[in-house]
Amino acid sequence: EAGVAQSPRYKIIEKRQSVAFWCNPISGHATLYWYQQILGQGPKLLIQFQNNGVVDDSQLPKDRFSAERLKGVDSTLKIQPAKLEDSAVYLCASSLDRRAGTGGSPLHFGNGTRLTVT
Amino acid sequence: GDSVTQMEGPVTLSEEAFLTINCTYTATGYPSLFWYVQYPGEGLQLLLKATKADDKGSNKGFEATYRKETTSFHLEKGSVQVSDSAVYFCALSEWGAQKLVFGQGTRLTINP
Secondary structure (H helix, E strand, O other), rough: OOOOOEEEOOOEOOOOOOOEEEEEOOOOEEEEEEEEEOOOOOOEEEEEEEEEEEEEOOOOOOOOOEEOOOOOOOOEEEEOOOHHHHOOEEEEEOOOOOOHHHHHOOOOOOOEEEEEEE | OOEEEEOOOOEEEEEOOOOOOOOOEEEOOOOOOOOOOOOOOOOOOEEEEOOOOOOOOEEOOOOEEOOOOOOOOHHHHOOOHHHHHHHEEEEEEEOOOOEEEEEOEEEEEEEE
């Protein structure tokens, strides 16, 4: 099966600019996640979708970050305006069901988008 | 809140050496525990998991046992190969919470 697709692979922007990332999950996967991985740290969940509804966005900095999954398939994550501390790898993941973290179907991760904010 | 602590890296071993990567966790309930691996240039992938105390997860020669009394989930392999060079992440998820909480990762390098 095709894996989770993300684009772009790399992005360099200046602070205060905006940027968008795209993710296409594995076909049929209802749950989609966006994680932020800062260098030297483990991934941190930003937002979780179940189909096109938000399940958890408690750690999303909503003053500058937004995400949508309008048709319950692919998703975009936007940052506006970017700050230096947003430099990180942004990982998209999907799973067949929402119980993935509790022993249900595993998360499948994309290769990520590496963002550098200068 | 929930947290995961891994042994600091990087870890460098010779081929066929015994590997242990320590992982301890803090959780309010009864979490499921996971090890994910990230090979160079690839995305994170699930290596093994355990969903209750005393369970042993295993895959590709790696093993980890869910120790509730010591709140640990150490990753072990009896004889590592060059192809095991990667970054390893320990993670947990509270029952019903769905999201994964990751440790900081341990970079492993195996020399021939």
